[in-house]
Amino acid sequence: MTLPGVATGRPRAGYDVVVVGAGVQGLATAYELARSGVTNVAVLDRSWPGGGASGRNGEMIRSAFSSREWAQLFDLSLRRFSELSAELDFNILFSPSGYLVLSTTDEELRRQDLVAAKQAEYGVQSEVLDAAEVRRLVPHANPELARGGIFQRRAGFAHHDAVVWGYLRAAARAGVSVFSGVDVHAVLTSGGRVTGVRTDGGDIAADVVVNAAGAYSDDLNLTADVHLPLVKARLEMIVTEPVKPFLRCAVATPHLLGYCHQTARGEFVGGTELPGHDETDSLNTTYHMLRDMATKWVRLFPDLGGVRILRNWAGTVSQAPDLAPVLGEAPGVSGYHLSIAWVYGFMGAPAAGRLLAESITTGRVPDVMAPFDARRLIEGRSIAESTLVVTTDGRS
Amino acid sequence: MAFTFEGRTLSARPGQSIASAILQSGTPVLTRSFKYRRPRGYTCGYDICGNCPVTVDGLPGVTSCTTPVRGGEVVRRERGWPSADRDLLRATDLMARFVPAGFQFRLFRSRPRLAHLAEKVMGRVAGAGRFPTPQAARAVRTRTEVDVADVLVAGGGVSGCAAALGAAGSGASVTLVHPGRLGGRGSARDSIVTYGRETAPAAEVAGRLASAVLAHDGIRVVDGFVMSYFETGVIPVVADGLVLECRPKHLVVATGSYDVPGLFPGNDKPGVVLADGVGKLLRVDRVVPWRRAVVMTDGDRGRALADQLEQAGVEVVAIVVQQGAGASPEPGAGPADRQLDDERVLLGTVRAARGARVLRAVDVEVDGRVRTIRADLLCVALAPRPANDLALQRQYVAAGTTQAVGGGWAGADLSSSTPGLSVVGSAAGWTSDDPDRAHAVGAAAGSAQEK
Incomplete structure (x- = not known):
């Protein structure tokens, strides 16, 4: 089967850059490399483009985080999202409908002023809402759970497949070769330098290799003797049958460990999590999570009672103890660059692609990217971000 | 029996489907397609095609071809403005050339404000989606129960009933799940079928098998459908007011076949x-x-x-x-x-x-x-095409990934290589009813569960 934007035939024996993984990270990086003049690039994926977590996430986008590092990285991404449709010549259905992080507990209500003040300090504009304002914004939400919130007006969501297709098409047009069905078994190194990759179809030489292999990025790292404390985790979501528009903005609820939005077509899309993480690379959905999601979303939006679930899915990630991504050159292997450990990867890809491409082409690490260097994990430093809708399991 | 359809009173015999009663009253259009608003009518008869959803007593999306008339319910069609019969938004279809599949990815890509406006308009115009009324939502609430049967048979057509009788006959406890009346597609077939020493039309054999299943103490019959096969082996069954969590030692897939549509312009027209x-x-x-x-x-x-x-x-x-x-x-x-x-x-x-x-x-x-x-x-x-989705799903779950799945499974004998799984009847690609063979498969599954 041929896919638009995917190269036919086999990869050549060598490229300037080989990117492992044709998800949104790999494709964004390849596109940005081509845009800055590096076009002898191959993107290799064992499956189809966007087949992993890039097509299995919640599609939501914000930059209103509580830490400077996250706020600055994701604010760049948010700005990129708003210009991507025009730049890629493909409407990625970016919807700046706003992003609301609900406050439910007294503790969350107490903290929201503080968090918004920090965001203002980082240059990210957000609004603190009381119960009445939240009610106006999401009238269908259960008032017992929607007692307040922080609202970022220019944030929202985009169509995750469209973002993958847009990057894929634009990268291919710029000269990047994207290969589907090529399994990368190992990163090849020699004397502390990357020399290429070993695939099921033979070795491919490259002076620069980018690891954007999503859930499998740690497996790849081990072949290059790069050891980072990453674990695999499975996340699940549901989609309901279409209902008339009732939810304009994207909503995250730390109390329920959930995040959701409604698509232009009317489907309600939501994911939840349970404390701890589900350490597997299986793409199966589970019955207990299906029940958890159905129960929690009807609690938050009682009108969803009786609405049918159309489908559900699972996606896998590889995550760091602080849940922040790892961006930049791998410690000890020059030419081997990482865009891994993404838990908010769809959201961060437009920024990460640009920053990583810049660091590869110029050899200088941009300031926004620097805190996400892999050495923080080896040295035991973590980035403290308090507004994530995922749980740490205390192992960090 | 009588029910109300958009202000009119329609009558129906007991057991007759809502769709058939509406058709009988001279109304061929049951709904409109989601985007192009093309008229849609009764098509498959077995809750497969999605062309017949109606709202019943405030619950949207009820499949009218398989839902029997209860008497006294209020039924209305869902899409179309001002009505499903005459839908002004049909204009979308007449302009289909300008709004081809995927047009939204080309639309206003350099005009973010217009793109955002278009998104809001499309959400309003799209042809589906009322919330159930609070009463309707309450009516579909379910309680959960654990089912402890050894053998779960999915599908109560000729093959499913025969397999259930085979399994129960060898001493296993059996739960058989089937939406609506037992008998399946066999109930409407004329072909001659042999079962035991008897030879009779399929419809007759289906009736006899159904009676035997209902009379059997070792078989629990559930009017519902199998939701899915999940890892850890749990198979939820959705019935009226009830979700049964089944963890059978053996699953018999007897889910029959799908009719396939013909490929020609207008193949979705009512009629x-x-x-x-x-x-x-x-x-x-x-x-x-x-x-x-x-x-x-x-x-x-x-x-x-x-x-x-x-x-x-x-x-x-x-x-x-x-x-x-x-x-x-x-x-x-x-x-x-x-x-x-x-x-x-x-x-x-x-x-x-x-x-x-x-x-x-x-x-x-x-x-x-x-x-x-x-x-x-x-x-x-x-x-027809085998309805072997549940058996395929079991294989996918065992693999845990979409990577492992090549093209090989669609036509393969799914049961021969998988412990705890059998597929019988047209779901297994059998080209004619063979209740004796299904009975034998059921008996083998049942006797394997003896302690």
Whole structure:
């Protein structure tokens, strides 16, 4: 089967850059490399483009985080999202409908002023809402759970497949070769330098290799003797049958460990999590999570009672103890660059692609990217971000 | 029994489906398609095609072809403005050239404000989506119960019933899940079936098997459907007011087959009906809403359906035996439909279904010439496809990834290699009913569970 934007035939024996993984990270990086003049690039994926977590996430986008590092990285991404449709010549259905992080507990209500003040300090504009304002914004939400919130007006969501297709098409047009069905078994190194990759179809030489292999990025790292404390985790979501528009903005609820939005077509899309993480690379959905999601979303939006679930899915990630991504050159292997450990990867890809491409082409690490260097994990430093809708399991 | 349909009172016999009663009243359009607002009507008869959702007592999306009339309910159609019969938004379809599939990814890509506005408009205009009323939502609330049966049989047609009897006969506890009345598609078939020492029409055998299942102490019959197969082996079954969490030691998949649609322009028009849907309307619902029929077949099922239709008083003006890909070219040899002594038989190809709102005529190409045949029914009787989704899903779950799945499973014998799984009947690709064989498979599954 041929896919638009995917190269036919086999990869050549060598490229300037080989990117492992044709998800949104790999494709964004390849596109940005081509845009800055590096076009002898191959993107290799064992499956189809966007087949992993890039097509299995919640599609939501914000930059209103509580830490400077996250706020600055994701604010760049948010700005990129708003210009991507025009730049890629493909409407990625970016919807700046706003992003609301609900406050439910007294503790969350107490903290929201503080968090918004920090965001203002980082240059990210957000609004603190009381119960009445939240009610106006999401009238269908259960008032017992929607007692307040922080609202970022220019944030929202985009169509995750469209973002993958847009990057894929634009990268291919710029000269990047994207290969589907090529399994990368190992990163090849020699004397502390990357020399290429070993695939099921033979070795491919490259002076620069980018690891954007999503859930499998740690497996790849081990072949290059790069050891980072990453674990695999499975996340699940549901989609309901279409209902008339009732939810304009994207909503995250730390109390329920959930995040959701409604698509232009009317489907309600939501994911939840349970404390701890589900350490597997299986793409199966589970019955207990299906029940958890159905129960929690009807609690938050009682009108969803009786609405049918159309489908559900699972996606896998590889995550760091602080849940922040790892961006930049791998410690000890020059030419081997990482865009891994993404838990908010769809959201961060437009920024990460640009920053990583810049660091590869110029050899200088941009300031926004620097805190996400892999050495923080080896040295035991973590980035403290308090507004994530995922749980740490205390192992960090 | 009577119910209210958009202000009118319609009557129905006990057991008759809501869709058949609406059709009987002279209303062929049951809904509109989501985007292009094309009229849609009764098509498959078995809750597969999605062309017949209606709102019943405030609950949207009720499949009207499989939901029996209870009496006293209030039924209305869901899409179309001002009504499903005359939908002004049909204009979308007439401008389909300008809004092809995926048009939204090209639209306003350099005009973010317009793109955002377009998104809001599309959400309003899209043809679906009312919330259930609070009462309706309460009515579909479920409690959860754990089912401890050794063997779960999914599907209560001829093969499923026979397999359940086989398993129960060997001492296993059995739960059989089937939506609606037992018997399945066999209930509407004329073909001759052998079961034990008896030989009888499928419909009769189906009835006898159903009675035996209902009378058996070792078989729990649940009116519902299997939701899915999940890892850790849990199989939730959704029934009225109840979710049964089954963890059987053995799963028998007897989910039958799907009728496949014909590929021609207008194949979604009300009046284009799949073969089993025609049979069910005639035999089970006992409604004949047509006068003149064209039957489209690829070889095996056309003549039998034509005979059923004529017995019901429908004039069959042509049996089109599809020529070209997949069809045998030699007339007079092989399957019954190709016998040229039947003057209704045309060796040709259906090119289009015509009619502004519902089917009025069928374009058939014979020897390079297209002729238009007036008809209000085009019965599509093509070779069915096994409904082996549940068995396939079990394989996917075992693999845990989409990577491992090649093209090999679709036609493979899914049960031979998987412990704890059997597939019987047309779900396994059997081309005719074989209850003896299904019974033996069930017996083997059941005796394997003996402690």
